[in-house]
Amino acid sequence: MAQSVLLTGASGRVGSAILGELADAYTWRLLDRDPPTEDYPGEFVVADITDEKAVREAMAGMDAVIHLAGDPRKDAPWSSVLPNNIDGTRVIYEAAVAEGVETVAFASSNHAVGHYETDERTPDVYREDDDFRLDGTELPRPGNLYGVSKATGELLGRYYHDEYDLSVACVRIGNLTKDHPPIDYERGQAMWLSYRDCAHLFQRCIEADYGYEIVYGISDNDRKYYSIERAREVLGYDPQDNSAEYES
Template sequence: MNKKNVLITGMSGRIGTALNKFLGNKYSFTGLNRNPIDGIKNVTADITDLESIIPHFRGQETVVHLAAALSTGVSIEDIIDRNIKGVYNVYEAARITGVKRVIFASSGNTIVGYTLDSPYREIESGQYHLVGENWDRITHLDPVRPNNPYGASKVWGEALGRYYSDYHSLSVLCIRFGWLPKEDRPNQEPRTYSVWTSHQDAARMVELCIDAEKEIRFDTFFCVSNNKWGYRDLN
């Protein structure tokens, strides 16, 4: 059986490394990065330059878009360049070249504003004794509440994906990833513990999206490892 051709932008990052580790034998991966990656089939291009990435989208069935300006330590100009313009370029290159599906790496930062309210404020601060027995997890249907410009840029990526799905017949699946530490294990800090995501769980979520029925045109999912104090709904 022929392996699916899957292009991964930003494959040198933590999620991309997990995908190669857990799924590298199942799919025919190609990484697209600004700089070469040792030991992985990859091409060099910049998502901020549409013309430079178009040739590498040809022949790909699915694109997993991970490349982004990070949530901290970057300027608003970087966020606009990579998370606004760059995301547009990825969707547009997919449209031009006939890619069937884009899997967009969104973020839990799209809804972190809810932690200003109870019971999520108490969960994030570790005041579990103040949390009642019955409380509702945040679902992908709840209104977005980004906590910074990075989170707002991820909201843009989701909304733009909806546009390309509705008007250009592109299947777009958005994954709101939680916290993936380098050590691949949770710590006892309540804020990060509540959104901890194992590398294997992250890879499994992407795998499910790659293999999802082609009739699924658009959807959004949270991706965190299940635990009692996880406040993002996984159903």
């Protein structure tokens, strides 16, 4: 059971969701390249994830890592995703192995499979009785270079699991919003992830016993493009929110 957790990219939206629910659950060490502008739980380390020495020092003594840091822009150019999302993620995995950390939860993205939405049957995937749902066993089909970087982070996790027995959970995060899903955006409703379900899912990623997993990060929405059955079965994910409850 994780007692101390390193959270990279702590100042971002996903970090806010996690800390908002789990601030008192662990001893936190937070890492971000920008200095904090508000109070955070635990120790705050200002460093870039491409700085191998700084990351190794931040990793020391941790039980688990939640890796969120990177360029989150969907239109990010290769000149940014290569160092920030790919090289930086490799540094995180390498430091985890070097410091004896057993578990890494990696924030992947639905953009790693974005081009599945070009399939002809995509418009039908929001029906409640539809059996066509991505479940993490499909090959990546990135929709942009950001998605390429997230798919690469998943492959790096596979390598570090197979080579070093690191437990890695890759969470393909959907549409994370704080208060409610986008009411007038059907695709966004199907992909919605609430803040509390996000925090719960990442908590299960650092608490459960598994080897290597790719799971989808969405709430228990009536409409689903992605399956959450693997997250339920392996991680014990028990989402509480449903975008249908907010429909007008």
